[in-house]
Amino acid sequence: MRIKKNPVLRTRRPLLPPGARSRAAHLLAAAAGQGRFDLPCCTGCGRFAWPMPELCAACLSEVALKPAPTGATVISATTAEVPADSYFRERAPWRVGLVQMDCGPQAVVHLGPDCAPGDKVALSLMLDRAGQAVLFAAKKGQAMTADPQWHEMTANPRDRRVLITDARHVAALPLACALAKAGAAAILVGVPEDWKPLPTREAFAAIPGVSLLPLDVISDRSVEDLARDIGGKVEILINTADLPRPGGLGAPAAAAEARQAMEVVAFGLMRLARVFGPAMAGRGADGDKGAVAWVNVASVFGRVHAPGLAGYGAAHAAALAYGQALRADLAQGGVRLMTVLSGPTEDDWFQTFPQPKVGGSALANAIVSGLMKGLEEVVVGDLARDLLDRLAENPKAVERELAQGRF
Structure with a gap:
């Protein structure tokens, strides 16, 4: 049941996650906005990278987006109770983790509930509230509609x-x-x-x-x-x-x-x-x-x-x-x-x-x-x-x- 807002309370001013990205990183935002899981891949040696580099770190060839496997393994998981950034502090606790992607690179990701080190997870390329591409990891087949972190990155019509x-x-x-x-x-x-x-x-x-x-x-x-x-x-x-x-x-x-x-x-x-x-x-x-x-x-x-x-x-x-x-x-x-x-x-x-x-x-x-x-x-x-x-x-x-x- 939808609970009515107290009209005496002040409407909070909008806060956004950190939004600074390189020009090349906006290619990832385009992929996330269309629901594609494309990652940076070297056009020379074929290695995937994260985050978006200007050139391949291994052979200095150009990098382009390419469809990638979504599987990964959780290396470590952390729950931030008092994040430094104001946006995340308002929404704390916030779960983050380090994962090893099946396609090669390691990445810091937003982490779904019940994900522990050693767990196999599926990655999604999503847009945060600032419109920037981020990685979200969750257990394969897990329903995410009730997770507040997932909720922040979607526009689920439930209760809207x-x-x-x-x-x-x-x-x-x-x-x-x-x-x-x-x-x-x-x-x-x-x-x-x-x-x-x-x-x-x-x-x-x-x-x-x-x-x-x-x-x-x-x-x-x-x-x-x-x-x-x-x-x-x-x-x-x-x-x-x-x-x-x-x-x-x-x-x-x-x-x-x-x-x-x-x-x-x-x-x-x-x-x-x-x-x-x-x-x-x-x-x-x-x-x-x-x-x-x-x-x-x-x-x-x-x-x-x-x-x-x-x-x-x-x-x-x-x-x-x-x-x-x-x-x-x-x-x-x-x-x-x-x-x-x-x-x-x-x-x-x-x-x-x-x-x-x-x-x-x-x-x-x-x-x-x-x-x-x-x-x-x-x-x-x-x-x-x-x-x-x-x-x-x-x-x-x-x-x-x-x-x-x-x-």
């Missing part, structure tokens, strides 16, 4: 109050179901144009903890009114606002539809960020009741620009740009921004697109899974993953293929 901004999105209903199953304390769902019929209204009402609220992200007044009511209570915000309108630059309604998409997708995010962002960042250190994550559900066509989705892709590209500014603002309070890049969904507006498309349940499960793992970027759908892989390999080829209508 969650706002979903658009009930009409194809993933909104499955997402509400998935959040309820994950143990969310309250699920608030915004309904744009509340005067219109909502076919899924009864289905939402049947989910425990769900409340439907009027919210139009194209209206400053609507967003501000809702923020005044619940802005100080939202701990996870999932922005599902979207307006898919396929069409190229030469379509008769191209300008009008691009303007509408920009209002919903890009400026809608800006309106939400302006009023909900500071409130969430300010509550990043509010204990178990603090804000932990903001999720932007975006289209992969914001990164991979298809001529047949000119206005829609431009709106999502703008939203991704705004998202980087929002991530910087939220990071001051230790609140994580997770970007979800989805391929074409089962929405009627994507009817003519080739299969496979992304179903609402698949998108919802990916969002909840990403929150529970503490990720910064989640890619959903085979088409989206394929497009991003091809874009990284040969951007000009992807541009030519999309110009010919080949996805």
Whole structure:
């Protein structure tokens, strides 16, 4: 049962773990944010290293990230009762350990419960509250959701109050179901144009903890009114606002539809960020009741620009740009921004697109899974993953293929 906070007590100011890292170490943050276990590996002799070196210590060759085995053995374990750093002191006791990785190097890691010297553990590359990559060790197969140290590095929706901004999105209903199953304390769902019929209204009402609220992200007044009511209570915000309108630059309604998409997708995010962002960042250190994550559900066509989705892709590209500014603002309070890049969904507006498309349940499960793992970027759908892989390999080829209508 969720215990209400004493309103007389002061809300603590956000503190972050030490965040200084080398430029090369940010490659590890990118891997951790995508849920990959990649470690520095010498391109010459093939030795793994930790932490991120500028060059291989053995042969002075260049170092690049490479998928690595996750196994390790605990050499020593320590419980810090009075850590020197203020962030860890507030959360003491904090367990750390020295491990011998199966792939070679030794490393100091954050340690899960009941890990003793000699134990075999599995390593995870995770993001701490400062957004930096760290190693976490736990026994293989051990459930970590109740561990406070693991909890600090994830955004588990259990006992959290969650706002979903658009009930009409194809993933909104499955997402509400998935959040309820994950143990969310309250699920608030915004309904744009509340005067219109909502076919899924009864289905939402049947989910425990769900409340439907009027919210139009194209209206400053609507967003501000809702923020005044619940802005100080939202701990996870999932922005599902979207307006898919396929069409190229030469379509008769191209300008009008691009303007509408920009209002919903890009400026809608800006309106939400302006009023909900500071409130969430300010509550990043509010204990178990603090804000932990903001999720932007975006289209992969914001990164991979298809001529047949000119206005829609431009709106999502703008939203991704705004998202980087929002991530910087939220990071001051230790609140994580997770970007979800989805391929074409089962929405009627994507009817003519080739299969496979992304179903609402698949998108919802990916969002909840990403929150529970503490990720910064989640890619959903085979088409989206394929497009991003091809874009990284040969951007000009992807541009030519999309110009010919080949996805």
